Amino acid sequence: MRRTNTFEVVPQSEQDETILRRLLDASASLWNQLTYERRQRFFAGENVWDCDDYYDEYVDILGSATTQQITRVNDAAWRSFFETVEEADQEVSPPGYWGNQADGRDLRTYVRNDAYTIRWGERSRLELPIGSQLKDEYGFGRAERLRVAVRGEPHWQGNQGRLHLSYDDVDETYRAHKPVTVPEAEQATPTGSDVAALDIGANVLVACTTTADDQYYYSGQKPFRQFRETTERIADAKAKLPAGQQTSTRIQRLYRKRSRRWDHAVNALLRDLVQRLYDDGVETIYHGDLTGVLGEYWSVEANLKARTFWAHRQCLDQLANVCEEYGIDVAATSEAWTSQTCPECGEREQTRRHRETLRCPCGFEGHADLVASRTLLEQATNTAVRPTARPVRFQWDDHQWYPIEGNAVASNE
Numbered sequence: 001m002r003r004t005n006t007f008e009v010v011p012q013s014e015q016d017e018t019i020l021r022r023l024l025d026a027s028a029s030l031w032n033q034l035t036y037e038r039r040q041r042f043f044a045g046e047n048v049w050d051c052d053d054y055y056d057e058y059v060d061i062l063g064s065a066t067t068q069q070i071t072r073v074n075d076a077a078w079r080s081f082f083e084t085v086e087e088a089d090q091e092v093s094p095p096g097y098w099g100n101q102a103d104g105r106d107l108r109t110y111v112r113n114d115a116y117t118i119r120w121g122e123r124s125r126l127e128l129p130i131g132s133q134l135k136d137e138y139g140f141g142r143a144e145r146l147r148v149a150v151r152g153e154p155h156w157q158g159n160q161g162r163l164h165l166s167y168d169d170v171d172e173t174y175r176a177h178k179p180v181t182v183p184e185a186e187q188a189t190p191t192g193s194d195v196a197a198l199d200i201g202a203n204v205l206v207a208c209t210t211t212a213d214d215q216y217y218y219s220g221q222k223p224f225r226q227f228r229e230t231t232e233r234i235a236d237a238k239a240k241l242p243a244g245q246q247t248s249t250r251i252q253r254l255y256r257k258r259s260r261r262w263d264h265a266v267n268a269l270l271r272d273l274v275q276r277l278y279d280d281g282v283e284t285i286y287h288g289d290l291t292g293v294l295g296e297y298w299s300v301e302a303n304l305k306a307r308t309f310w311a312h313r314q315c316l317d318q319l320a321n322v323c324e325e326y327g328i329d330v331a332a333t334s335e336a337w338t339s340q341t342c343p344e345c346g347e348r349e350q351t352r353r354h355r356e357t358l359r360c361p362c363g364f365e366g367h368a369d370l371v372a373s374r375t376l377l378e379q380a381t382n383t384a385v386r387p388t389a390r391p392v393r394f395q396w397d398d399h400q401w402y403p404i405e406g407n408a409v410a411s412n413e
């Protein structure tokens with residue numbers, strides 16, 4: 001079973017960052033040269049495997065292992081392209097470039113599985129091979145490798161595969177993806193038998209209640225604000241376009257920035273939540289199917305938000321992927337009435353929702369999204385859920401979700 005550990009790579013000095021950038025940029029340059037020649041040959045009906053050997057041109061910067069690795073990954077991309085062409089009926093595009101003319105090359109590389117080392121501890125670090133020219137320029141010893149600090153947690157243990165390193169220019173972060181092969185016997189299986197239910201909303205991204213007595217909610221405040229700001233910048237840029245022009249490189253870049261930022265926040269959220277639920281002993285997660293009541297208690301703006309921003313399907317797919325890694329089951333359940341049912345007395349008709357708060361004539365008052373996830377959980381498990389622990393609220397800082405102290409119900413989103 002293959003799993004991936006993802007972590008941040010944080011060069012500790014300007015020199016280390018320069019070396020890292022040169023490594024990633026030269027890798028992209030090699031990839032693009034290979035890809036260019038192969039595409040030319042392909043479209044001219046020639047053999048793509050006959051292309052030039054770029055080894056000598058790059059080995060002094062990248063080192064032997066990485067030069068070969070990039071070439072191999074490129075070979076594999078073309079092989080899989082030809083296989084797909086044979087199987088598929090529709091048009092398939094040949095492998096593309098890393099980056100484009102307008103934005104320049106994407107900074108990324110692949111490092112062979114036996115050529116890098118990651119040590120976790122007080123000062124976790126990654127060691128990468130570099131070419132002889134870089135070693136000479138920066139005073140490295142012959143056998144010395146580049147050492148860079150890493151931040152994160154290795155969830156999975158096992159035989160390491162090739163490392164994928166890339167630079168995200170949206171949040172200015174270097175990231176590493178390290179695939180590992182986890183032995184079947186060591187596969188994750190939840191230790192408990194608890195159940196959780198998620199309410200996926202517009203203001204609060206996800207609210208969650210578990211039968212283990214926990215409540216979590218992830219504030220959409222910051223991701224939504226960033227989304228809105230970028231949308232406004234797109235509108236401004238569109239207004240300034242010359243007559244007859246539909247788009248520009250700048251506008252395209254803003255669209256990319258908007259969706260990458262959003263995806264990053266949502267993916268990090270799901271990973272954070274599922275890890276947390278796994279640690280809590282949750283073995284099944286229910287989510288609402290979003291049919292029925294959508295819109296009824298949401299303001300027009302919130303409804304628009306939900307439609308525009310929340311790629312619901314995509315989010316649930318990602319939830320299923322992450323849960324599969326942890327051996328947690330995922331199931332959909334009807335969301336009808338959940339956002340307006342009073343959890344204390346069961347009243348549906350007389351409850352009122354104002355912004356974040358659900359109020360009932362019986363005197364109940366609570367955070368509407370948390371209430372919804374609690375009701376969803378009660379419906380799914382057919383048992384009463386009476387959470388006693390204080391809900392934990394999480395906020396996004398562009399890198400991770402962190403818990404905020406304080407009363408969730410009184411918060412002003």
Ligand SMILES: [Zn+2]
Pocket residue numbers: 342343344345346347360361362363364
């Ligand atoms: Zn009530």
